[in-house]
Amino acid sequence: MPKPTPISATPLSPAPISKWMIETTDLTRTFKSRGARVAAVKGIDLRVGAGEIFGFLGPNGAGKTTTLRMLATLIPPTSGEAIVASVDLRRNPQEVRRRIGYVPQGGSTDPAETGRGELVLQGRLYGMSASEARARAAEVLAMLDLEAAADRVTGSYSGGMRRRLDVGLGIVHRPTVLFLDEPTTGLDPQARARMWQEIDALREQGTTVFLTTHYLEEADALCDRLAIIDNGRIVAEGTSDQLKDAVAGDVVTIGVNGSGPRVLTLVEAQPYVREASYADDTGLVRLYVDRGDQAIPHLLRLLDSAGFAPTSIALNKPSLDDVFLRQTGRSLRDEAAAA
Numbered sequence: 001m002p003k004p005t006p007i008s009a010t011p012l013s014p015a016p017i018s019k020w021m022i023e024t025t026d027l028t029r030t031f032k033s034r035g036a037r038v039a040a041v042k043g044i045d046l047r048v049g050a051g052e053i054f055g056f057l058g059p060n061g062a063g064k065t066t067t068l069r070m071l072a073t074l075i076p077p078t079s080g081e082a083i084v085a086s087v088d089l090r091r092n093p094q095e096v097r098r099r100i101g102y103v104p105q106g107g108s109t110d111p112a113e114t115g116r117g118e119l120v121l122q123g124r125l126y127g128m129s130a131s132e133a134r135a136r137a138a139e140v141l142a143m144l145d146l147e148a149a150a151d152r153v154t155g156s157y158s159g160g161m162r163r164r165l166d167v168g169l170g171i172v173h174r175p176t177v178l179f180l181d182e183p184t185t186g187l188d189p190q191a192r193a194r195m196w197q198e199i200d201a202l203r204e205q206g207t208t209v210f211l212t213t214h215y216l217e218e219a220d221a222l223c224d225r226l227a228i229i230d231n232g233r234i235v236a237e238g239t240s241d242q243l244k245d246a247v248a249g250d251v252v253t254i255g256v257n258g259s260g261p262r263v264l265t266l267v268e269a270q271p272y273v274r275e276a277s278y279a280d281d282t283g284l285v286r287l288y289v290d291r292g293d294q295a296i297p298h299l300l301r302l303l304d305s306a307g308f309a310p311t312s313i314a315l316n317k318p319s320l321d322d323v324f325l326r327q328t329g330r331s332l333r334d335e336a337a338a339a
C-alpha cells in the first residue's frame, strides 16, 4: 500500500492577503508638469472581485489611464496602497507584473510584423521557449478568431482585428488579471460587440478583467460591477442596477419643439418634480419624479393648458448617465460626444 502523503505543516502558498483581486486604499497620483502640479488621481478606494469584469467609467481626463498605469506597475503611486492579484503593489511590483496583462489605450502593434510574429515575440519576452511561444501564439490566435489573418502584417488589419490582437498580446502569458485601457474606443458597433464577446470569454476562463471606458452602454452591458470616476475621484461604485436604483424615482423626458426654457420653468414649479433640466441639442426636457405613471397625465394636462404641444413624452428608468448627471451635474454622454 502506498504511504499517505504527509500533510505539510506550512501551507504551499501564502494565504491571500485580501479576498479581493484588486484592492486600493487612498491611491493618489500627482504629476509635476512645467512647475505646475496636476492631481490626476485623488485618493481612490477600489475593490475588484476575482473573476469579475470591472469597469472604470469616466470622461476624458478623469484619471482612468493614470490609475490603470499605477495598478499595472508602470508608474509609482504618489501615495496610498494597492493589492493587485493578491500581491502588494509597493512591496513586490515584479511579482505583480508577472501576474497581470496590460493593454494600453492606443495599442502597440508593429504594422510591419504579422499577428503571429507579434504573439511569438511577446511569448519569448515572457521567457517561453521558441516552441512554447509558437504553440501559445496558435492558441491565442484561435481564441480571438484571428487564424485566417495570422500571417498577414498587422498594418493590413481592420481596427477591430488590431484591437483583438492587442488583447492577445496582453494574455500570452496567461495573466490572472488583465487591464484593458479603452478596449473599444474608435471601433464600429459590430467590432465593439465582437470585443465584448472576447472579454466575456476571458472571464469565463477565470481571468479578472479591469477595463476603462467612456461608453455608458459598454459599462452597462459588459461589466459585472463598475466605478464611476470624475476629476480623479470615484463618485459611485456598484453594479449597474445598484447605481441606477440609487437615483431613486423615474425619468420623464418631454420633446418640446423649441419652447424648452419655458417648459422647463413651468415643470420645475410643480411640487412632484424633484429635478429638471433642458438640453438644447436634443430638444428634450428631462425631469425626475417619484412616480412617473402618476406624473405623466398631470404633466400632459399642465402643458396643454399652458398652450404647449409636446412632440414626445417618455417614461424611463434611470440610466448610468442619470447616475453620472446626479453625481457631477454634467452629462457623460455630452462629454463623450464633445471629445
Ligand SMILES: Nc1ncnc2c1ncn2[C@@H]1O[C@H](COP(=O)(O)OP(=O)(O)O)[C@@H](O)[C@H]1O
Residues within 6 Å of the ligand: 031, 032, 033, 038, 039, 040, 058, 059, 060, 061, 062, 063, 064, 065, 066, 067
Ligand atoms: N504624464 C503626465 N504629466 C502631466 N499630467 C498628466 C500626465 N498624465 C496624465 N496627466 C493628467 O492627468 C489627468 C488624468 O489623465 P488620464 O489618467 O490620462 O485620464 P483618462 O484616462 O481618464 O482620460 C489629466 O488632467 C491629464 O492631463
Ligand SMILES: [Mg+2]
Residues within 6 Å of the ligand: 064, 065, 066, 105, 181
Ligand atoms: Mg485614458
